[in-house]
Amino acid sequence: MEKRPGVFSGKVGLAFLTPALFFVAIFLILPFFWIFYLSFTNRTLTGITAANPEFVGLENYRRLFDLDQWMRYGQFGNALKITFQFVIGSALLGQAVVGLTVAWAFYRRKGLLREVVFTLAVLAWIIPEVVVAFAWSAFLDVDRGTFNAILSAVGLGKPDWLFDYPLLTIIIFNTWRGSAFSILLFSSALETIPPSYVETADVVGASAWRKFRDIIFPLMRGHILTDLILITLWTFNVFTPFLLTGGGPTYRTELVSIYTYRTAFKFFEFGRGGAIAVVMMLINFTLAIGYLMTLRRQKAAS
Amino acid sequence: MAKIQLEHITKKFGELTAVDDVSLEVSDGEFVALLGPSGCGKTTTLRLIAGLEVPNAGRIFIGDREVTGLPPRERDIAMVFQDYALYPHMTLLDNIGYPLKVRGVSKSDMVARVSDVATELQIGDLLERRPGQVSGGQQQRASVARALVHQAQVFLFDEPLSNLDAKLRLEARAFLKHLQQEVGVTAVYVTHDQAEAMALADRIAVMNHGHVMQLGHPLDVYRRPANTFVAAFIGSPPMNLLPCEVDIQAGKILFEGDRALDISGYRERWGGALKNGRDITLGVRPENISISATEIPGSIPSRVYVVQPLGGEWLVVTQVGAELVSVRLFQDEAPELAEHVWLKLDLDRTFLYDKNGDLLQ
Amino acid sequence: MRDYESTFSKVILVLFSMACMAFFALPLLWLLTAPFNPMTTLAVELPDEPSLDNFRTVFKNEFAIRALFRNNLIIAGGAMLTVAAVATLASYGLSRTRIAGRDILVYVLMLFSSVVGGTAAMVPLFLLAYHLKLIDTHVGVVLVMTGGLLPAAIFMMRDFVDSIPRSYEEAALVCGAGPLRIFRDIAFPLVRPGVAVVAIWAFVNAWGAFLIPVVMLRSPNNMPASVALYSFYSEAGTPVHTLVSAYAFLYAVPVLILYLLVNWKFGFRFFGGIKS
Numbered sequence: 001m002e003k004r005p006g007v008f009s010g011k012v013g014l015a016f017l018t019p020a021l022f023f024v025a026i027f028l029i030l031p032f033f034w035i036f037y038l039s040f041t042n043r044t045l046t047g048i049t050a051a052n053p054e055f056v057g058l059e060n061y062r063r064l065f066d067l068d069q070w071m072r073y074g075q076f077g078n079a080l081k082i083t084f085q086f087v088i089g090s091a092l093l094g095q096a097v098v099g100l101t102v103a104w105a106f107y108r109r110k111g112l113l114r115e116v117v118f119t120l121a122v123l124a125w126i127i128p129e130v131v132v133a134f135a136w137s138a139f140l141d142v143d144r145g146t147f148n149a150i151l152s153a154v155g156l157g158k159p160d161w162l163f164d165y166p167l168l169t170i171i172i173f174n175t176w177r178g179s180a181f182s183i184l185l186f187s188s189a190l191e192t193i194p195p196s197y198v199e200t201a202d203v204v205g206a207s208a209w210r211k212f213r214d215i216i217f218p219l220m221r222g223h224i225l226t227d228l229i230l231i232t233l234w235t236f237n238v239f240t241p242f243l244l245t246g247g248g249p250t251y252r253t254e255l256v257s258i259y260t261y262r263t264a265f266k267f268f269e270f271g272r273g274g275a276i277a278v279v280m281m282l283i284n285f286t287l288a289i290g291y292l293m294t295l296r297r298q299k300a301a302s
Numbered sequence: 303m304a305k306i307q308l309e310h311i312t313k314k315f316g317e318l319t320a321v322d323d324v325s326l327e328v329s330d331g332e333f334v335a336l337l338g339p340s341g342c343g344k345t346t347t348l349r350l351i352a353g354l355e356v357p358n359a360g361r362i363f364i365g366d367r368e369v370t371g372l373p374p375r376e377r378d379i380a381m382v383f384q385d386y387a388l389y390p391h392m393t394l395l396d397n398i399g400y401p402l403k404v405r406g407v408s409k410s411d412m413v414a415r416v417s418d419v420a421t422e423l424q425i426g427d428l429l430e431r432r433p434g435q436v437s438g439g440q441q442q443r444a445s446v447a448r449a450l451v452h453q454a455q456v457f458l459f460d461e462p463l464s465n466l467d468a469k470l471r472l473e474a475r476a477f478l479k480h481l482q483q484e485v486g487v488t489a490v491y492v493t494h495d496q497a498e499a500m501a502l503a504d505r506i507a508v509m510n511h512g513h514v515m516q517l518g519h520p521l522d523v524y525r526r527p528a529n530t531f532v533a534a535f536i537g538s539p540p541m542n543l544l545p546c547e548v549d550i551q552a553g554k555i556l557f558e559g560d561r562a563l564d565i566s567g568y569r570e571r572w573g574g575a576l577k578n579g580r581d582i583t584l585g586v587r588p589e590n591i592s593i594s595a596t597e598i599p600g601s602i603p604s605r606v607y608v609v610q611p612l613g614g615e616w617l618v619v620t621q622v623g624a625e626l627v628s629v630r631l632f633q634d635e636a637p638e639l640a641e642h643v644w645l646k647l648d649l650d651r652t653f654l655y656d657k658n659g660d661l662l663q
Numbered sequence: 664m665r666d667y668e669s670t671f672s673k674v675i676l677v678l679f680s681m682a683c684m685a686f687f688a689l690p691l692l693w694l695l696t697a698p699f700n701p702m703t704t705l706a707v708e709l710p711d712e713p714s715l716d717n718f719r720t721v722f723k724n725e726f727a728i729r730a731l732f733r734n735n736l737i738i739a740g741g742a743m744l745t746v747a748a749v750a751t752l753a754s755y756g757l758s759r760t761r762i763a764g765r766d767i768l769v770y771v772l773m774l775f776s777s778v779v780g781g782t783a784a785m786v787p788l789f790l791l792a793y794h795l796k797l798i799d800t801h802v803g804v805v806l807v808m809t810g811g812l813l814p815a816a817i818f819m820m821r822d823f824v825d826s827i828p829r830s831y832e833e834a835a836l837v838c839g840a841g842p843l844r845i846f847r848d849i850a851f852p853l854v855r856p857g858v859a860v861v862a863i864w865a866f867v868n869a870w871g872a873f874l875i876p877v878v879m880l881r882s883p884n885n886m887p888a889s890v891a892l893y894s895f896y897s898e899a900g901t902p903v904h905t906l907v908s909a910y911a912f913l914y915a916v917p918v919l920i921l922y923l924l925v926n927w928k929f930g931f932r933f934f935g936g937i938k939s
Contacts, residue, residue: 012842013760020753020813024772027810031787032779038787045793105679113680119926120687126922128871130889131694131915134896134907138697139690144704146693176690196383199354204401204452205375208672214400218391237781239874243893257782264786265878277783284778292770373669 035281038274045268053271060275073251076276079259083236086171086255091235094175096228099182104212107190108198118183125180133243136173137162162245166253170241177240182227189223190216222298229291233284256280304365304378304455304488305330306351311360313346320346321357322512333482333489335503337496339535343512344492345460351490352458353377364456377456380449384461386441388433394420394444395429401452419447423481439470446478450485457482459491463498475501496536500524508532525651530659533585539617541585542627548579548654555584555654558623563602565649581657588630590651593618593637594644601644609637620645694915697908704904717909727895727910731888734801735870735914738887741805742812742869747862749809750816751824755850757817758824759832769818776814784811785878792879799881807879808869816861823857824850863925867918888914 039060043053064070070077102121106114124132139146140161148158161169193216201211217224239257247254247262254262260280264273306328313321321343328334336344349355351362353374361370369377380401388397396403398420399412407415420426423443428436433444442462449457462478463471479502482489493499499506500520508515508523508531516528527533533541546563547556555563594601604620604627611617616631620643627645631637654662701716721727757765788807789798797803827850835845851858873889880886886894892911896902 013756015842016752016756016760016846019749020817023749023806023810023813024775026791027788027807028772028775028779028814031784031791032775034787034790035779035783038790043790102683105676109676113677117680117683117687120684123691123919123922124687126867126871126918127691127915128873128889128918130871130873130892131911132690134892134911135694136690137896138693138904138908146689150689176687194385194387196385196387197389199352199374200381200383200387200448201400202354203352203374203379203381204404204448206400206404210404214392215389219389233777237783239782243873243897246897260782260786261874264789270786270790273786277786280781280783281778284780284783285774288774288777292774 032281035274035277038270039278041271041274043270043274045270056271060272063272064275064279074254076256076259078251079254079256082167082252082254083256085167086174086241086253087232087235089168089171090174090178091231092228094171095179095182095231095235096224098175098179099186099227100224102179102183103186103190104216106187107216108195118180121180121183124176125178129177129240130243132177133240136244140169163249166245166249170245170253173244174235174238174241178231178235178238181234182231185227185230186220186223189220193219222294225294226291226298229287229294233287233291236283236287237280305332305363306456306488306490307361307363308347308351309361309363311347311350311357311362313343313350313355313357319512321350323360324509324512324514325360326507326514326517328488328490330488331486333479333491333502333504335491335493335499335506336509337493337499337506337535338509338515339494341511342509344494344507344509346512347509348458348460348490348492351456352379352381378454379456379458380452380454381458382445382449382460382462384464386433386445386462386465388441388444388448390433393430393432394425394436397433398429398444398447398451401448416447416451419450420444423447423450438466439474442466442474443477446481455488457487457489459489461492461494463493464495471498478502497538500536508535510535526661527585527653528661530583530585530655533653533655537587539588539628539630541587542591543655544584544622544625544627546582546584548582555582557602558625561602561604561622563647564599579656582662583655583659584652585655586647586652588617588628589632590648591627591629592646592648593620593629593631593639594646595640597644598646600649601646604643604645606639606641606643609639611636694908694912697904698912701905717905718913721906721909721913724906726883727888727891727906729884731891731910731914734885734887737801738804738808738872738876739866739869741801742808743862743866745805745809746812746816746865747858750813750820750861751851751854751858752846753813754817754820754824755846755854758821759829759850769814769821772814773818776811780811782874785874789878798879799885801885804876804879805869807875808872811875812865812868816865819861819864820854820857823854823860827853863921867921870918 040055040057041053042056042059064076066075067077069075071081072078102117106117140148142148142158142160147161152158159165197215197219198211201215206214237257238255239261241253241255242258242261245253247258256276257280260273260276263269263276306326308324308326311321311324312319324343324347326334326347336347338344346355350357351364353369353372353376357370361368363369364377364379374381388394389400392400395413395416399416402412402415416429417426420429423446425436425440425443425447428440428444433441436444442465445462459478463474466474475498482502491499491502503520505518506520506523507517510531516523516532523532524536527536527541530543534543544557548554549556555565557563597603602622604622607619607621607626609616609618614632616633616637618629618631618637618639620627620629622645629645656662698717699713699715701712701714757769788810792798792803792807795803797806831849831853832845835849840848871889872887873893876887877890877893880890883891888910892907892914895907895910
């Protein structure tokens, strides 16, 4: 961006910015600091601690990271472990791989197939989350759901997905839900590669795999990293699986986001909720910084 | 034998016919240029030879094999693109050696061969650098090196010099021609620069709207353009084209404003094809006109419009009716011209074109 | 298809495409058939007698209809207007004035919104709304949503605003126009497509939102369709599939229509431009 002199004075600019600053201050900055404050209290919604919250220091954190207990179902450590698996499975192995594969398959092709596949992926992404969760719960129904109907038709029986394989289910669900983003991001990254690069490889006789490994992948490394960080960030915070499993059965799919929800809005323990939120924010912060750094490096390289 | 044959090739993109029933033959070791303005079909034709496009109709042969349905890798061709297509993340060594790597040649053999070719092209000491670290001219040579390493029968060039600045372009031109003659490989070269085509090619195919307008030796195309398009496209400054009428009986060519050119001595030359005609175009190159202060046979009256010094010559632009006619004068001193002069045309190098723009024999 | 590939690779591509289509479409298939089948079960069956009975029953359910047609529109519409307005003004201000470190500001903003995002933010936001007496109000929901969507919206608007040549405004300045007038008469009309993009994006986001409404709203009367639908199928007992599927269908349709509209006008670049 060139540094050009503004059209208006700074004061005018500030005037235009005021409504936005208002929102940002109250709904972003204030909560940010408030969370920290909350995490050091035992604030709840009702009872004595609602009117007179006490400062409890690091008590909330101690209870979160109580290493004797925390891996038990329904505790924070469990939520972290599950979220970790969820993010690796659905973001890194799921969405990124699907995104890359689909983008590469349709690279430089136009036509009906591409339009249909992309459209379906995007629809999976933008249809309201409650609708999607509802459709999936019907899809996975043990007796009559579509998925089991197909599986039993080919002789694979009718597993109870939500009960026996809950984590796997939400991993696949979230991959399904979010792949469109990666597909689109990688597609536009691929479009920045000049066609002559690929055509030269064709003339020289490189196979599709060779082309991908020697030429496409190295040129896309930056974009792949950016995408991975973004979808990790997003997947880490996603709440939608709650609509499918409610965090269960017996906390086996309780992601950190769901754990926070349960602590703060089922039990109304805001102090503890605050502590969890702080941890989440720290993780988000690390990922966001990582994203900005890779962006900067990408910009410097080009 | 690596001759190339195109038989009745047609390529359409939706409604647009990019290449329209083109037939062309390139002999073994010949350098043919495909020349024309943007959109004339020259690049598409090249890509058809390469196999990057598939024709809607017609057949293509390379050597004695029909290659019409074959993908590029099976046609034994090498191609140099306008943007050089050097992979920025690989060193020049890896870039140039890529065809060998793909074929499974051992690393040491690859390095040896690449070094040989690179040294010949004077980039031998740059092999450890990345494309971004060398100049445009060196990138261009690296791109050619890769094609050489490929050792194909046919070399295809898609405007390889367009991205170089003017001075580099001239150097690269000479270098490419020398290389092609030494290696003796069959080459097809696409360009929109007519001077480049004239300098490099054994034969030029001038194209427009998907057709080959004329195919021939550069000097033939220059001296005897087959139609007004070629006449106007080749040569700088281009051929003068004047609308006129022909009156065979009177032995005169009539221009606007009742200026007449006496051609009584040349009736036999154009006799056969020429009847009385309207909508005729007369073509003559600026260097085939001389200026006379007085009326002489075979000249047309005109008014001097402007005189431009070009360094080694003068360009005198005159007006005949509403048309401007350029004349090149090769002299050092400024020409002293009255306002009204006569233009003497070298009638041996004057051509008449009919209303479709085709040459009248 | 690229012309010069072998038939083999074309066949592979077709098979792959079909696998992708199956992957993305299958889970939604039921939702296409069930609403039109008065005797539907969880299986995907083409109805013997397709009918709109389910829809008729849904329309008789006051709670559901109010949730969808009134609350959703208020919330999504409100968020859309607020976000579009504030973001346009803000990015215009950022673009046209001498503010130091403008780009950094936007990135810091995005950083903030991704850090304070999702469930983490709900805790203090709930308390904030509680103290401001905004719990169980649509206004509260709209304000909180706007706060969350704003940084990305400003980021998106930036490109659109930057692409207006400054010469237009400078000419107007010379003519003596004030900043607000310039914005209204010159900049805004030129930046309308960008505003439309941001508005639609905000609308779709707000339309589908679940977490913020479920945390901030208390009375069933105020619930949007997302919460209503959730309560329909997650309450104890078996949900009534005929009605719930029809309701879900109605709820999803506006988004589908918007998508087709946007895709027809903008193509996929629209979606590619949305990051974070």
